[in-house]
Amino acid sequence: MSLLYSLCSSSKGNCHFVGTPQSGLLIDGGIGIRNYAAQLALAGISLSAPQAVLVTHEHSDHVSGLQKIALRHHLPVYGTPGTLDALVQKGILDYSLDLRVIQPGETVSLGSQSFIAIPTPHDSAQSCCYRVEQGDQTVMVCTDLGQMTPEIHHALSGCDTVLLESNYDEELMAHSPYPYFLRRRIVGSRGHLSNTDCANELVELAKTGVKRFVLGHLSQENNRPELAYQNALSALLGAGAVPGEDFSLWVAPRINNGRIVSTEEAACTECG
Ligand SMILES: [Zn+2]
Numbered sequence: 001m002s003l004l005y006s007l008c009s010s011s012k013g014n015c016h017f018v019g020t021p022q023s024g025l026l027i028d029g030g031i032g033i034r035n036y037a038a039q040l041a042l043a044g045i046s047l048s049a050p051q052a053v054l055v056t057h058e059h060s061d062h063v064s065g066l067q068k069i070a071l072r073h074h075l076p077v078y079g080t081p082g083t084l085d086a087l088v089q090k091g092i093l094d095y096s097l098d099l100r101v102i103q104p105g106e107t108v109s110l111g112s113q114s115f116i117a118i119p120t121p122h123d124s125a126q127s128c129c130y131r132v133e134q135g136d137q138t139v140m141v142c143t144d145l146g147q148m149t150p151e152i153h154h155a156l157s158g159c160d161t162v163l164l165e166s167n168y169d170e171e172l173m174a175h176s177p178y179p180y181f182l183r184r185r186i187v188g189s190r191g192h193l194s195n196t197d198c199a200n201e202l203v204e205l206a207k208t209g210v211k212r213f214v215l216g217h218l219s220q221e222n223n224r225p226e227l228a229y230q231n232a233l234s235a236l237l238g239a240g241a242v243p244g245e246d247f248s249l250w251v252a253p254r255i256n257n258g259r260i261v262s263t264e265e266a267a268c269t270e271c272g
């Protein structure tokens with residue numbers, strides 16, 4: 001069984017674990033090192049379980065704890081050439097770490113898992129998202145997009161579990177206290193997906209057989225968990241999908257405190 005555990009997920013910090021309680025991979029390191037250890041312990045995941053960190057891009061909400069976590073726990077850090085260069089140039093990572101390049105489209109095998117990097121159109125050096133395979137389970141964590149691309153959609157299709165960003169509610173964003181330039185950046189094609197963008201994609205993915213959906217990377221200022229959840233639920237129901245049978249839906253909390261999205265869980269829940 002391969003599980004997805006979102007240690008934290010929001011526009012302030014992102015760190016996910018994919019694997020079993022004994023062995024797996026981290027995706028991003030946007031969490032403080034103490035909280036990192038606490039969140040793994042709360043979920044019953046061994047501190048020695050993570051085998052590597054796969055970093056999506058250099059924005060601080062994905063890398064704020066990365067150097068300390070990787071150094072302390074001797075974890076190799078995988079990223080695209082552009083992302084690793086940006087992290088070193090900005091002084092976020094240094095060469096004391098085991099930095100490993102993954103090219104977009106490349107598949108890497110590590111222990112019982114393999115992962116592939118899929119390019120994302122986000123406003124960063126060379127961002128990507130990752131699809132992880134373990135046994136017969138495929139999990140994909142997909143945030144910081146700006147727009148859905150045919151390549152990302154193809155990679156998401158048929159996965160067992162998908163975490164997709166549902167960053168902002170259009171109505172809240174229209175009245176956001178954020179400055180104009182920042183709002184333009186977020187809603188632009190290299191920013192983030194809205195609740196509606198996300199819901200539309202979930203409907204398409206449900207047709208390809210994806211059954212477990214997690215909404216992630218919610219903005220604290222421009223979204224609410226219940227809005228993201230209802231938006232996605234309405235879209236799936238409107239397309240004729242039956243909850244519990246055709247799909248399960250969760251919202252990844254800002255800080256998780258122990259809740260695991262496992263492949264065996266079947267309920268629809270609003271959390272966070
Ligand atoms: Zn970003």
Ligand SMILES: [Zn+2]
Binds near residue numbers: 010011143
């Ligand atoms: Zn982000």
